[in-house]
Amino acid sequence: MAVAPSFQPLLVPTIFPVIEEITLKQLFRNITIDKDTCIAWLKSNGLLATGMMCKCGRIMRPGTFSGFADGKGWRCPEKSCKKFASMRIGSFFEGAHIPLTELVEFLYFWADNMQTTAFLHKNLVWGEHTITDWKNFLRDLCVEEFLVNPQPIGGPGHIVEIDESKFGHRKYSRGRMLSGQWVFGGIDRETKDIFMIPVQDRSAATLVPLIQRYILPGTTILSDEWASYNSIPAASFQHLTVNHSLNFVDPNTGVHTQTVDSTWGGAKKWLRNCMTTNPIPLDTHLSEVCWQNNVEKLVSPTLSWK
Ligand SMILES: [Zn+2]
Structure with a gap:
């Protein structure tokens, strides 16, 4: 059976940012201060695609599109195609409807152990269900990773x-x-x-x-x-x-x-x-x-x- 063609995200190979090295001041001033800054930071750190290949095989162009949560995406230049693609395709953020700035702040808080529901509710103004869902999702990812890539135990003297x-x-x-x-x-x-x-x-x-x-x-x-x-x-x-x-x-x-x-x-x-x-x-x-x-x-x- 033929597989339907899909959009192909082009990612910059990168070493992912180390959360511990980013201060709260840098987070709010240099990363999540506004949507465009956040998108640029995610792209430069390999967390969002820097390019997109259309289902028809053409390289897509950046475009604005009100239908997407980010107001931006990719547009196919091929006249007979003209498809749009969300900029989140192929990324961790694909399928989520929460603004990228909030998601990045959530990930920062979570990774730096600011994980209580009260703290996240106060600072992100997310509902309890959203907070629980995202915390469970990240936890599942960690457990999955642990299954695939376990850390050996013991060592000399143990x-x-x-x-x-x-x-x-x-x-x-x-x-x-x-x-x-x-x-x-x-x-x-x-x-x-x-x-x-x-x-x-x-x-x-x-x-x-x-x-x-x-x-x-x-x-x-x-x-x-x-x-x-x-x-x-x-x-x-x-x-x-x-x-x-x-x-x-x-x-x-x-x-x-x-x-x-x-x-x-x-x-x-x-x-x-x-x-x-x-x-x-x-x-x-x-x-x-x-x-x-x-x-x-x-x-x-x-x-x-x-
Ligand atoms: Zn196309």
Whole structure:
């Protein structure tokens, strides 16, 4: 089936601005003082397209158009075409109906931890629903990013406990969790940073690449004596085990994996609460738990590690 042609935004490749380096004074004076200044700043920072190719293949020209929120957009010079395109096409702002100046101010506040609804309502004069929607949207983007691009935990001098646990039984059946889904995870004993990944099986071929992706080299890894863990590369990690069939704490070495065991308990309790109300895939839920824990450092009351 032929795919309908679409507008092609032309973006300036750029390093995105670092919010922490922009002061409030600069924001209000140099970025959001008016619509045109804001648009120019967004374009020069790669956040809005600097050019647009029409569906017909012609390069479009900047034009004014009252039908768009920004009053500006792109117009095709081809006489038989003459299409208009919003300047937001292909950008983060596409589809939003809020003025760009307000959105940029919101993003600044959000990124610099001025996130309370009261603060945003007072300063942006947005309704509570709008504020909640945008905060949820940004949070979802962060969780998604965390899923695709996780930050490994541990490192030299750190101890990470790892374990596998079976998640999901009939209790979750209203959600989309498969019954009996294995989840592999770990927790840094010191920072309490975690990772949790749904896995098809518990073979070395599955678990070892995950260890290498989610745990930094130089980490001391503690686990039970599951055979797959024998393949943990000794060149990258120090690996200690505890025999769970004999003891939960190895009497000679003091090795235990009780921190990761309580992590599973907390995560499962949390999942039980949210799977029924929000049936999104398990990996997204787990990514959100990890995001909350590692990045927001806002451990939900049901998730306790101690
Ligand atoms: Zn055209």
